[in-house]
Amino acid sequence: MPDKSPSNSQRAIHELRARIFSGELAAGSDHLESELADMLQMSRTPVREAVLTLEGQGLLELRPRKGVRILPLSPEDMSEIYDVLTELESHAAERAATARYAESDLQALAQAIADMEAALDASDLEAWADADTRFHTELVRLGGNTRIQSIVGMMSDQVRRARMTTLFMRPVPTKSNEDHRRVYQAIRDGDAVTARECHRKHRQDAKKILVDLLAKLRLRYL
Amino acid sequence: MPDKSPSNSQRAIHELRARIFSGELAAGSDHLESELADMLQMSRTPVREAVLTLEGQGLLELRPRKGVRILPLSPEDMSEIYDVLTELESHAAERAATARYAESDLQALAQAIADMEAALDASDLEAWADADTRFHTELVRLGGNTRIQSIVGMMSDQVRRARMTTLFMRPVPTKSNEDHRRVYQAIRDGDAVTARECHRKHRQDAKKILVDLLAKLRLRYL
DNA sequence: GCCCACCTTAATGCATGCATTAATAAATGC
DNA sequence: GCATTTATTAATGCATGCATTAAGGTGGGC
Numbered sequence: 001m002p003d004k005s006p007s008n009s010q011r012a013i014h015e016l017r018a019r020i021f022s023g024e025l026a027a028g029s030d031h032l033e034s035e036l037a038d039m040l041q042m043s044r045t046p047v048r049e050a051v052l053t054l055e056g057q058g059l060l061e062l063r064p065r066k067g068v069r070i071l072p073l074s075p076e077d078m079s080e081i082y083d084v085l086t087e088l089e090s091h092a093a094e095r096a097a098t099a100r101y102a103e104s105d106l107q108a109l110a111q112a113i114a115d116m117e118a119a120l121d122a123s124d125l126e127a128w129a130d131a132d133t134r135f136h137t138e139l140v141r142l143g144g145n146t147r148i149q150s151i152v153g154m155m156s157d158q159v160r161r162a163r164m165t166t167l168f169m170r171p172v173p174t175k176s177n178e179d180h181r182r183v184y185q186a187i188r189d190g191d192a193v194t195a196r197e198c199h200r201k202h203r204q205d206a207k208k209i210l211v212d213l214l215a216k217l218r219l220r221y222l
Numbered sequence: 223m224p225d226k227s228p229s230n231s232q233r234a235i236h237e238l239r240a241r242i243f244s245g246e247l248a249a250g251s252d253h254l255e256s257e258l259a260d261m262l263q264m265s266r267t268p269v270r271e272a273v274l275t276l277e278g279q280g281l282l283e284l285r286p287r288k289g290v291r292i293l294p295l296s297p298e299d300m301s302e303i304y305d306v307l308t309e310l311e312s313h314a315a316e317r318a319a320t321a322r323y324a325e326s327d328l329q330a331l332a333q334a335i336a337d338m339e340a341a342l343d344a345s346d347l348e349a350w351a352d353a354d355t356r357f358h359t360e361l362v363r364l365g366g367n368t369r370i371q372s373i374v375g376m377m378s379d380q381v382r383r384a385r386m387t388t389l390f391m392r393p394v395p396t397k398s399n400e401d402h403r404r405v406y407q408a409i410r411d412g413d414a415v416t417a418r419e420c421h422r423k424h425r426q427d428a429k430k431i432l433v434d435l436l437a438k439l440r441l442r443y444l
Numbered sequence: 445g446c447c448c449a450c451c452t453t454a455a456t457g458c459a460t461g462c463a464t465t466a467a468t469a470a471a472t473g474c
Numbered sequence: 475g476c477a478t479t480t481a482t483t484a485a486t487g488c489a490t491g492c493a494t495t496a497a498g499g500t501g502g503g504c
Binding site: 048049052053056057058080081083084086087088091145146147148151155 | 270274278279302303305306308309310313368369373377
């Protein structure tokens with residue numbers, strides 16, 4: 001038997017995450033435990049456990065008697081999250097450079113960059129976003145700090161919806177690709193300071209673009 | 223009726239945290255859910271919920287069939303955590319400086335510094351550690367990023383035991399106080415770069431002292 | 445007409461019990 | 475004696491049911 005069934009509790013976590021990301025569970029909406037339990041065809045117990053876990057991940061909020069609220073993201077939230085990402089990812093970039101990886105270890109990073117460029121040429125923003133995510137994930141992995149990996153993962157999850165919604169409203173991320181390449185080179189060359197500072201600036205730019213966009217569109221919640 | 227009883231689940235969280243910090247639940251030890259339930263005089267359900275939450279905070283680990291394991295800290299863990307604290311706290315320091323707080327808003331910070339100095343004069347390390355914690359907490363609060371506050375809180379919790387054990391093995395933290403004062407002044411003067419860099423160096427030094435100490439003592443787990 | 449107390453409703457927090465299944469011990473074959 | 479299978483044990487994952495209690499509605503007092 002190939003796949004042993006995961007526990008209902010695990011399934012609940014994954015299903016709920018997926019539905020939050022897809023927007024099926026809309027930001028700001030409230031849901032009773034029993035409603036979610038019906039939806040997932042299981043009892044309230046594993047749902048409660050999943051909800052507890054996801055609350056810890058910052059994706060939703062338990063409001064006793066009012067139901068589970070899917071957390072919306074304000075521009076301030078976005079700003080906070082991008083600041084965390086900026087600091088932790090640039091640290092990871094610095095460490096990745098210090099580690100003097102062999103070029104073969106940077107394969108995944110290079111591939112992500114290549115994919116992003118190809119996606120831009122093909123004007124495929126979805127593919128670009130996917131490759132961009134891979135780049136950042138891989139960068140953080142190369143940084144070697146498991147706590148940073150998990151924090152960055154959590155923060156990225158929190159902005160995931162907003163990222164997708166704004167993807168098509170943003171200017172084409174040409175500059176982004178140059179940034180990535182510079183960071184890659186610095187890491188390959190073992191230039192920790194450049195890797196750190198380049199990535200830092202890259203993330204700060206990304207934050208500014210996003211925050212300005214939200215301001216211009218008067219988007220208060222996503 | 224003054225205090226409405228908190229839920230058992232909340233109580234379980236607090237009790238377990240307290241017992242983990244105190245060492246009553248020793249690092250590396252395993253405990254059955256039923257054992258914890260007996261200990262806290264409640265059923266397994268709220269204990270399970272608490273355990274799920276604390277797992278999310280990185281204080282323990284659920285190992286199905288093997289019990290709940292109180293996570294020990296390796297020197298590598300300490301190193302990871304201090305790196306996260308370094309990055310996020312120095313960002314907070316930078317922001318606190320940028321915010322141009324009135325001197326009255328920096329009262330708590332100044333008080334913490336004064337308390338640390340008094341504690342050092344009185345050779346009261348416990349009091350020093352307490353004031354040091356207050357300084358860092360307040361600094362992060364002034365930074366104004368709620369996510370950084372909660373992440374720093376989690377990371378600080380994770381090193382809490384180790385911090386206490388090593389407190390009396392470390393050289394007297396005289397230099398620390400100078401650092402704190404410099405950071406305070408930079409914040410008061412609105413010098414964001416200095417605030418950031420000073421605090422950064424401060425944390426890096428703290429990390430080095432701790433990691434070196436652990437290496438010297440050949441401590442593998444705390 | 446407004447405010448407060450009471451009541452109704454139903455969502456949650458939690459205890460309980462059971463089926464499942466991993467871990468260990470026992471037993472069998474080689 | 476060792477390896478492999480089988481049996482035993484017991485911890486967990488989960489469903490269920492109930493007591494509690496908050497939220498909102500209702501009615502009465504002023």
